[in-house]
Amino acid sequence: MTRILHLTDLHFGFHRAALEEPLLARIAALRPDLVVIGGDITHRALPPQMRQARAFLDRIEAPLMCMPGNHDVPAWNLVARMFWPFAGFRRHFGPVLTPVGRAGDVRVMALNSADPYAWQRGKIREGEIGRVIGNVDAMGTNIVALHHPLQQLPRVDKALARRASEALYRLEASGVQVVLSGHLHRWATDALLATGRHPRVLQIQTGTALCARITDGQNEFVLLEIDGPDLRLERHVAPMDANGFGTPEIADYSRVSGVWRRV
Numbered sequence: 657m658t659r660i661l662h663l664t665d666l667h668f669g670f671h672r673a674a675l676e677e678p679l680l681a682r683i684a685a686l687r688p689d690l691v692v693i694g695g696d697i698t699h700r701a702l703p704p705q706m707r708q709a710r711a712f713l714d715r716i717e718a719p720l721m722c723m724p725g726n727h728d729v730p731a732w733n734l735v736a737r738m739f740w741p742f743a744g745f746r747r748h749f750g751p752v753l754t755p756v757g758r759a760g761d762v763r764v765m766a767l768n769s770a771d772p773y774a775w776q777r778g779k780i781r782e783g784e785i786g787r788v789i790g791n792v793d794a795m796g797t798n799i800v801a802l803h804h805p806l807q808q809l810p811r812v813d814k815a816l817a818r819r820a821s822e823a824l825y826r827l828e829a830s831g832v833q834v835v836l837s838g839h840l841h842r843w844a845t846d847a848l849l850a851t852g853r854h855p856r857v858l859q860i861q862t863g864t865a866l867c868a869r870i871t872d873g874q875n876e877f878v879l880l881e882i883d884g885p886d887l888r889l890e891r892h893v894a895p896m897d898a899n900g901f902g903t904p905e906i907a908d909y910s911r912v913s914g915v916w917r918r919v
């Protein structure tokens with residue numbers, strides 16, 4: 657049994673400071689094997705926000721892997737955005753923008769979907785799809801983690817990241833079984849599976865862990881418990897009017913038949 661915790665859209669600088677300690681306590685209690693930080697670690701990519709976020713992440717005892725979100729690229733300093741868009745991220749969150757994490761027989765491969773030229777929309781880089789496909793472990797569970805979703809529900813009014821659909825088809829064909837994403841600050845897993853378009857990939861689109869934007873409705877993160885072809889999601893939710901996480905919502909899935917089904 658491997659425990660992967662997905663934490664995304666922390667938005668340090670515009671975050672719920674009162675939720676920091678309850679979040680750290682809940683993470684410590686869950687004892688994950690690996691924590692995946694899905695981008696938008698800061699709100700405006702400013703050095704003080706990066707330092708504050710780094711200090712928070714340093715208090716997580718489990719191994720961490722981080723990838724950039726659009727908010728981790730300078731939004732206002734256009735010179736920095738064009739010429740050294742990931743310098744601050746590399747300095748504070750690791751020199752590699754596309755790390756690979758391993759825990760048990762689970763492999764987590766990050767994509768960098770932040771695009772300095774299309775700040776909100778993002779893109780999947782052609783070379784990165786091939787790199788991930790080359791890293792797929794035929795015997796284990798393969799997870800791709802990135803900031804931007806690879807599929808969006810019809811109600812989403814944001815443009816899908818460039819090359820997202822192509823990436824999803826190719827990753828599914830190559831044996832990637834799970835995709836973790838953030839960015840939309842809205843939970844979607846069953847609704848994406850129900851579209852029937854990519855039955856061999858469980859797309860877990862997680863909401864924001866700490867962002868203070870009231871219209872997000874709640875903060876949340878998810879723990880994946882992976883046991884061969886079986887996967888349990890534990891979704892931990894903190895309503896905006898409560899400084900703590902409630903009893904997690906549990907959902908079980910299996911890909912024993914070759915496609916994902918909720919069981």
Ligand SMILES: [Fe+2]
Nearest residue numbers: 665696839841
């Ligand atoms: Fe975000």
Ligand SMILES: [Fe+2]
Nearest residue numbers: 696725726839
């Ligand atoms: Fe984002």
